[in-house]
Amino acid sequence: MEEKKKSTIAWILTFAGSHKNLYTISVATAVMGVIFGVIPYFIMGDMIHRLVDGDRNWQGYLMEGILMALCWAGRVFCHSISTTCSHKATFHVLGGLRRQMCDKLSRVPMGYVKDMPSGSLKNIMMERTDSIETTLAHILPEFTANLLAPLFVFFYMLTIDWRMALISLITVPLGFLCYMLMMVGYEENYRNVLTKTKTLNDTAVEYINGIEVIKAFGKAKSSYERFVTAAREGASCYVDWMRKCDIPFSLAMVLTPCTALTVLPFGGLFVMNGSLSPTDFIMIILLSVGLVQPLITCMSFSDDIGKMKTIFDEVTGILTAEELSRPARNQKTPEDDSVVLRNVRFGYHDKEVLHGIDMEIPSGTVTALVGPSGSGKSTIAKLIASLWDVKEGSIYIGGVDIRKLSLEEYNRKVAYVSQDNYLFNDTIMENIRMGRSGATDEEVIAVAKKSGCHDFIMELENGYDTIAGGSGGHLSGGERQRIAIARAMLKDAPVVILDEASAYMDPENEAVIQTSVAKLVQGKTLIVIAHRLSTIADADRIYVINKGHVDSFGTHGELLKNNGLYKKMWEAHISVKDTVKAKSSARVEKNPEGRCRSCLKSC
CATH class of the missing domain: 1.20.1560.10 (ABC transporter type 1, transmembrane domain)
Structure with a gap:
């Protein structure tokens, strides 16, 4: 302050x-x-x-x-x-x-x-x-x-x-008076210019980033009109301001030097x-x-x-914005890599989305968070990753409140991979190496092989030296996620959070990633958020989150027996998988060449 x-x-x-x-x-x-x-x-x-x-x-x-x-x-x-x-x-x-x-x-x-x-x-x-x-x-x-x-x-x-x-x-005070008249309302006018310019920048960024959706849904005209309106207002705010200043400015410039x-x-x-x-x-x-x-x-x-x-x-x-409450150095040393949430409450602005979450994640185990969309799963993951501070309650790692650990040290301890991954406009090699800046090329390639990235990277024009593009725009969504997972694995953090990390992957690549993750996180504390329940059926513990509360927790078998919400979600997931499998088989049978019409490969 x-x-x-x-x-x-x-x-x-x-x-x-x-x-x-x-x-x-x-x-x-x-x-x-x-x-x-x-x-x-x-x-x-x-x-x-x-x-x-x-x-x-x-x-x-x-x-x-x-x-x-x-x-x-x-x-x-x-x-x-x-x-x-x-x-x-x-x-x-x-x-x-x-x-x-x-x-x-x-x-x-x-x-x-x-x-x-x-x-x-x-x-x-x-x-x-x-x-x-x-x-x-x-x-x-x-x-x-x-x-x-x-x-x-x-x-x-x-x-x-x-x-x-x-x-x-004698002429100087007269000129200064005219100049002061020109400055009347300066702060208000300049604030207006800043606001209109910001609106123009935001609209331009939104228009450019969303051009694919705009074209796909035929909203080019309305979206472009918004951009044109913002551009017009961005220009007119300057013109209108200058018009107000014309007469006093001209008088000041004429009278003062005479x-x-x-x-x-x-x-x-x-x-x-x-x-x-x-x-x-x-x-x-x-x-x-x-x-x-x-x-x-x-x-x-x-x-x-x-x-x-x-x-x-x-x-x-x-x-001067409020920072995360963290000390410069660790006040205590965590005993292990367990994660515990006690009466955690959190909200975005004035709306509370988590209502007293209690959760225990033992060290070295695989814990899954499941639940309907909007239930608060990703918010819990972000709080554990220290992207926000809890409003009430506490989060402990190794028995120590994370607010007593330095942010730098805590970031080394936790690796977080979300469904929206960002790659920098740099080579694939450097994007992976960001997980651990001192890693050698051999270590980067080794982790890429283990995480199932190596083969598709080598098929790129320049291999590991291929530029990913702004936000990874030169790669597909699935490829970006696999690079992000490789980056997180290279970090070798003892706590790994995968927030829908395989959301954009096809079944074949998802299977590769699941196998790779299983090998790479041995001995680590793994927290997984997934909508495909079959991918987390073998988790040591599953927490069912519903409307910001912990509905229940247990193993896959226990939840199927005792929890109606989880059983309902599982049955819906299985029915969708069976429907997709049946349609896929039908397409293969109808194709006399034995090739799937959707991918043109032998299935």
Whole structure:
């Protein structure tokens, strides 16, 4: 909660880390550049006085001209050093910012990530974060320079004639007033832009990811209209905002730099009445021309500062999100690999889906969770895998509450494979190796053979060097699941959770996986969630979950005798299998070539 009180500058310095001194150097060299930029004004003043007085020492003028050129070179050099340092510091800030967001996402509950649309999350971490690079890299040196330079010039004008110095600023408050009118409702308008842009990103991601379903069900027109509407609103929010700003912005840009409107008439009047010398009048005119433009540049940064604050609010919203309650190191050491749930309650948002779950899974056994869809089986698996924290109750592993174990150590202890597996846009070899980063190629290939992946991998274009594609898009659903299972097995965790891990596999591949899993999980604690009850009939213990409660538990035989719900599910499963088998046999008999018409192979 303390982090929420940090200012934007405090966050910037936090992200900059050890490179924050680069910002200090950037500001210091920017100030030096300003000094080099102001010195020529003093030299010009001296040259004008000497010229008016009739001094014809051209060599002296040449030396002063060379000095002005050197000052200009010094200003350019300091500006280059300043912007170089600020850019280096900014890149470290953005890098640190993105790293911290990625680290944070690994520590927050899965529900937080699931609730945030992927388009919005990606937009904040990439486009939004990247958009503040220019502001961070330029605002410190350039804001410093553009603010200090006119201050030095103004103080110099005061030494010449305080009246003319103040008169030269008459148009500035008028311009600033117009600029402030333009900034009215800035935060509201920018929030609207962010909201509409997020909606556009989310709609685009949804449209692209769902294009197959959209086309299959003839929803292309309605879905595309949603995308077009989001795109139109995303563009119009900018246009409408700019229209509101047109008049005040134009007035600000016209009025602010018009110092001549006041300097020339008043200065001419003072010269005529003898209260201002002609040389000082000329000097005032020259100085007033360069007085306001830097201030306009400073004003232009206000928009970037407001944008940066809004973006940092989004970023810090991620960084200050509630994390899983875990210590940095294990407070106790688990005695074994048993898993116990005591009075576990959990809900998504305000809806409770688990109502006091009690469950014991002995170490080294195979335990299955079965039940109707939506009963809470996968939620229990995710809680055991520590993807969420329980609302009430406790989960123990080896007799230790998992909230007393470090998240890093616990992740090493548990391998979780769901029905929706993600593969990275990398080679098959590297996707499997993610289970254990130090594994050799030989170990990866060995586990692939044991998990039934090797043969189909070798049939791919480049074998283990084949790129899986974004989200594993170059592979079929069954192939992705088999790679994910191989990855989990390579991890060699003592507790393995298979959440419908064979959901997308055909019977032949499922049989291979069942055999492979049986070999690979010997001596491990295996938790299986499956709708195909025949695959878990030999489990040491089966828990029947219904409407967020444990309905009953026991072996397959015990449940068939004593539990009506399980018996009903089993009978429904067997009847479906018999129907499918009968239809398959009929197709084979009708085919004179002895080949199945659905797969064109001998069956």
